[in-house]
Amino acid sequence: MQASRRLFLKLLATTAVSRWLLDGVQAAAHKKSSETVVSSERGDLRLALISDLNGPYGSTHYSATVGQGLDLLSQLKPDLVLCAGDMVAGQKISLTDSQLEAMWSSYQSTILNPLLQKGVGVIPTMGNHDASSQRSGSRYVFARERIQAASFWERQKNLLGLQFIDAKDYPFQFSVRRPGLFVVVMDASSASVDRGQQRWLEQALVSESRSPDDCCLVMGHLPLTAVSVGRDRAGECIEDAMHLTDLMQRQRVDLYLSGHHHAWYPGELKGQRVLSLGAMGNGPRRLLGAQHKSDPSLTLLDLFQATKTVRETTFSLKTAEPISPDSLPMQLRSKAFPSLDRRSTHWSYGS
C-alpha cells in the first residue's frame, strides 16, 4: 500500500514536472513567434484585417481566439484595423432591442475601445450578423438590427480616427482616406448588392480625393465567389458578382476584402485580386477541396510607399505563427461559382 502510494506520488510529480516543462516550452515558442512578428520589417502603413468575431445568437461573449487576436494586435501595433463584419451575434428576429444593445456594448468594451485607446483607427463593415440587408419586398427583414447598428456606429463616428470622404450612408457604405490609402466599404451584408449601390461604388472610386499613388481597397462582408465548404451556395456569395468584379478592375481596385466564409485565401478572380479573411472567432471552415478546417486567423498588410508594394502576412490564432500560403490549394473550384486561383502575398499597387 505504502509502495503504491509512493509510486503514485512519483508519477504525479513526474507529470507535474513534465507539464511545467511543456508549458515553459510552449510559452517560449509563443514568445519567440511574437518576437519574430515584432521584428519583421514594418511598412510605412500597417493594416490589420480581421473578420467574423461573433459567438452564438445573442451572445455578449467572445471566444478565446478573439482574445488571442487582440493580444497579437497589441504586439503588431497596426495603424488601422479593418474589420470585414460579423462583430456581434444578431440576425435573429426574436432578439430584443436590449439584447442588441448589450451585444454592441460588449463589442465596444471588449474590442473597439481597447484598440482606440491604443491610438489604432478602426474601419467597420456591416456583416449579416450585424445589420443584414436581406429584404422581403421593400422592407429589411432585420430592420431593427440595422437601426441599432447605425445608432451605435454613429456614436463612434468621430472616435474612429478616420477621414471620411463620402459618408452619406455610413456605416453601411462609405469611403475613407489616409495618405497612401483609399478604402471604400460597401454593404454586402447579404448577397444582394443592387445596381444603385454599384453605381455609388463606381462614383466613390472615381473620387477626386483618391490619388493614383493610393493603395485602393474595397471591403464588403460577402465574397465575390465561393471560398469554403458549406458556403458555396446561393445567399452566401454576392449575386451578379461578375458585374462588380468588372467594375473593380475598371476602377483599378487593388484588393477586395471579404469575410463570411471563415477561411483565409489570397485569391485572384478573373484578374481581380481578392482576399478572403479567416474567422477571428468561432466556426472556422474548410476551404473548397481542402482536407482540414482553416485555423482562426488575422491578416497583416504592410504597405511600402516608396516601392508601392504590399506584404501580406496571415497569423494563425491557434499558434500565433504565420501560416504559409503554400499550405493552401492552388485553386478553389465550385460547381455554381467561378473558380478562384491562389496568388502571391507580395504585390504592387497603384497605377
Ligand SMILES: [Fe+2]
Ligand atoms: Fe457572415
